Amino acid sequence: MPKDRAPTRIQQKNRAAILDAALEVFSAQGFRGATVDQIATVAGLSKPNLLYYFPSKEAIHNAVLSQLLDTWLDPLRALDPAGDPLEEILAYVQRKLEMSRDYPRESRLFANEIVQGAPRIHDVLSTDLRALVDEKVVVIKAWSDAGRIAPVHPYHLIFSIWSLTQHYADFEVQVRAVLGDEDPFAATPEFMETLYRRLLAPN
Amino acid sequence: MPKDRAPTRIQQKNRAAILDAALEVFSAQGFRGATVDQIATVAGLSKPNLLYYFPSKEAIHNAVLSQLLDTWLDPLRALDPAGDPLEEILAYVQRKLEMSRDYPRESRLFANEIVQGAPRIHDVLSTDLRALVDEKVVVIKAWSDAGRIAPVHPYHLIFSIWSLTQHYADFEVQVRAVLGDEDPFAATPEFMETLYRRLLAPN
DNA sequence: GTATGATTTGACCAAACGGTCAAACGCACG
DNA sequence: CGTGCGTTTGACCGTTTGGTCAAATCATAC
Numbered sequence: 505m506p507k508d509r510a511p512t513r514i515q516q517k518n519r520a521a522i523l524d525a526a527l528e529v530f531s532a533q534g535f536r537g538a539t540v541d542q543i544a545t546v547a548g549l550s551k552p553n554l555l556y557y558f559p560s561k562e563a564i565h566n567a568v569l570s571q572l573l574d575t576w577l578d579p580l581r582a583l584d585p586a587g588d589p590l591e592e593i594l595a596y597v598q599r600k601l602e603m604s605r606d607y608p609r610e611s612r613l614f615a616n617e618i619v620q621g622a623p624r625i626h627d628v629l630s631t632d633l634r635a636l637v638d639e640k641v642v643v644i645k646a647w648s649d650a651g652r653i654a655p656v657h658p659y660h661l662i663f664s665i666w667s668l669t670q671h672y673a674d675f676e677v678q679v680r681a682v683l684g685d686e687d688p689f690a691a692t693p694e695f696m697e698t699l700y701r702r703l704l705a706p707n
Numbered sequence: 708m709p710k711d712r713a714p715t716r717i718q719q720k721n722r723a724a725i726l727d728a729a730l731e732v733f734s735a736q737g738f739r740g741a742t743v744d745q746i747a748t749v750a751g752l753s754k755p756n757l758l759y760y761f762p763s764k765e766a767i768h769n770a771v772l773s774q775l776l777d778t779w780l781d782p783l784r785a786l787d788p789a790g791d792p793l794e795e796i797l798a799y800v801q802r803k804l805e806m807s808r809d810y811p812r813e814s815r816l817f818a819n820e821i822v823q824g825a826p827r828i829h830d831v832l833s834t835d836l837r838a839l840v841d842e843k844v845v846v847i848k849a850w851s852d853a854g855r856i857a858p859v860h861p862y863h864l865i866f867s868i869w870s871l872t873q874h875y876a877d878f879e880v881q882v883r884a885v886l887g888d889e890d891p892f893a894a895t896p897e898f899m900e901t902l903y904r905r906l907l908a909p910n
Numbered sequence: 911g912t913a914t915g916a917t918t919t920g921a922c923c924a925a926a927c928g929g930t931c932a933a934a935c936g937c938a939c940g
Numbered sequence: 941c942g943t944g945c946g947t948t949t950g951a952c953c954g955t956t957t958g959g960t961c962a963a964a965t966c967a968t969a970c
Contacts, residue, residue, distance in 0.1 A: 514917070514967085534823060536740035540958060552960080553918050561958065612822050615877075619818045620735060622880045629884035637885050654905070659886060660898040664871055667878070671870035674818075677825045681832035682840050683862060695863040702857070702905045717937095717947070743928060756948055758929065 519557055521547040523571065526564045531613040534620070535565055562624075569617070569625060572610050577633065579603065580662075583640050589647040590704055597665055597696050604673035605689050611673035637662060653704040661703075668696065722760055724750040726774065729767045734816040737823065738768055768827065772820070775813055776831060782806065783865075786843050792850040793907055800868055800899050807876035808892050814876035840865060856907040864906075871899065 511519070525547035529538045540561050544554040558564045579599035583592055604611055617625055637659070644658040672679055672688055679688045714722070728750035732741040743764050747757040761767045782802035786795055807814055820828055840862070847861040875882055875891055882891045 512916075512967090518917090532823060534737050534740060534819075537737060537823065539956085541956095550919060551958090552920085555959065556917070559959095615818070615822045616737075618878050618881050619815050619822065620737060620740070622884075626880065626884065629881055633881070634885050634887070656901070657894050657898045659889075660894060663874060663882060663885075664898075664902065667870040667874035668867055671866060675821050675870070677829065678821050678832055678836070679866060681825075681829065682837050682866075684837070686862075691860050691863060695860045695867075698859070699867065699902075699906050702908075703902050705905075715946075721947090742926080744926090753949060754928085755930080755950085759947070762929095764928065 515557070518547070518549065518553075522549070522554055522557055522564065523568055526568045527572075527609050527613060530565060530568060531609040531616065534616045535561075535624075540564075566624065568613065572613065573625070573628060573632075576603075576610065576614065577636060580636060580640060583643065585643045585646075589644075589652045590701070593644075593653070593661075593665075593704060594697055594700055597669065597700055598693060600665060600669035601672070601689075601693060601696060604669050604671075608673035608676060611670050615670065615674040651706055654706055656704065668699075718760070721750070721752065721756075725752070725757055725760055725767065726771055729771045730775075730812050730816060733768060733771060734812040734819065737819045738764075738827075765827075771816065772828060775816065776828070776835075779806075779813065779817065780836065780839060783839060783843060786846065788846045788849075792847075792855045793904070796847075796856070796864075796868075796907060797900055797903055800872065800903055801896060803868055803872035804875070804892075804896060804899060807872050807874075811876035811879060814873050818873065818877040854909055857909055859907065868903075871902075 522543065525543045525545075526538075528546055529543045532538075533542070538561075540554065541551050543564065544551045547554060554564075558567065579596055582599070583596050587595075617623075618629075622629060640662070641658040644653075644656075644661060647653045648655050648658065672692060676688065725746065728746045728748075729741075731749055732746045735741075736745070741764075743757065744754050746767065747754045750757060757767075761770065782799055785802070786799050820826075821832075825832060843865065844861040847856075847859075847864060850856045851858050851861065875895060879891065
């Protein structure tokens with residue numbers, strides 16, 4: 505490993521290639537299912553060369569995961585307490601749906617990790633994630649109490665958004681197997697909007 | 708391996724113990740993450756002894772999976788075209804929710820398999836599962852066309868039921884991390900009923 | 911151009927893994 | 941109570957895997 509000076513161009517390029525390859529392989533095979541050789545091959549490097557940039561398989565996994573965690577929660581962070589309640593929630597749903605469509609590997613990486621008990625990110629879930637959700641739950645509850653959206657359990661509302669949107673990335677093969685040729689994302693945005701409009705419309 | 712006579716009591720007991728142990732380990736670690744030794748230990752057997760009952764790790768996995776596939780689709784099969792539309796769908800949702808609560812290992816086993824591309828059950832998905840869904844979609848569309856439930860995309864309705872209910876099993880650690888001490892299944896049935904009543908109520 | 915540090919690699923290692931096998935053990939039945 | 945078949949296991953094998961290392965190669969600054 506080089507000194508901790510400013511990274512060279514080669515370092516930048518190779519580290520980026522490794523992280524992308526790791527995302528590809530880990531999301532498709534899970535942590536234990538992935539091999540360092542696979543990641544190295546996808547990244548266009550030899551195995552010892554890859555291990556020159558990251559000290560271990562677990563270090564690569566950690567790097568991919570922590571790089572992702574931030575951006576993954578951005579759509580929820582953007583929920584604006586000052587905005588129109590229904591439109592804010594609908595916009596959040598659409599943002600999450602776009603992420604499932606445009607970044608399915610990232611979604612599946614998390615899915616793999618969480619289905620298997622989140623051994624490596626459990627801490628982040630019960631601290632950062634929980635704090636963020638708690639914060640937004642207060643906002644939603646205020647909207648609900650004020651009658652600006654229909655009364656609804658705010659935690660389960662958020663869970664429903666996560667599960668509905670990520671389903672199209674995490675269970676993509678199943679969705680495709682059932683839909684056949686039809687594009688899984690063709691009718692989905694409209695379905696989501698209908699669902700949440702009917703669920704949340706005041707009165 | 709013994710002859711293909713009627714299985715002895717020892718065979719029955721050990722095969723059942725192996726299948727249960729395999730469900731435990733595969734659902735928590737995935738196929739590649741699980742080891743034959745782990746399964747043997749959980750089943751209370753030695754590794755060679757386990758391999759006396761099943762020829763390979765993959766054979767165990769297949770056995771667990773195919774034993775499960777049938778019962779897993781029972782809730783959808785039970786959707787009765789002659790019943791009251793809204794009540795039928797609500798009952799289906801509750802059945803699926805009960806399965807997530809009572810058989811989370813089974814749910815996570817499928818989740819693991821499908822997230823990783825369903826390499827071992829892809830055929831069943833695009834034949835048996837697809838046929839069953841197609842059949843029920845016709846029923847739902849008829850209800851919808853007759854105005855007995857609100858108009859809704861029937862495929863996405865079914866996907867939504869799958870994802871919402873299985874979320875509480877597959878992503879249990881995340882749900883628990885966010886909810887803290889609160890029982891994940893306490894408010895869930897009511898949330899589901901509210902959601903689908905508002906989505907599907909006619910007019 | 912050459913010295914210096916960054917980068918790359920072939921060869922290698924120890925542990926873990928799926929699976930085999932012959933021998934030992936145990937249980938039921940005559 | 942002994943014989944035969946079902947059952948169990950310790951020892952073992954070949955392969956895969958994560959990781960190491962010394963030597964070779966490359967890039968760059970002087």
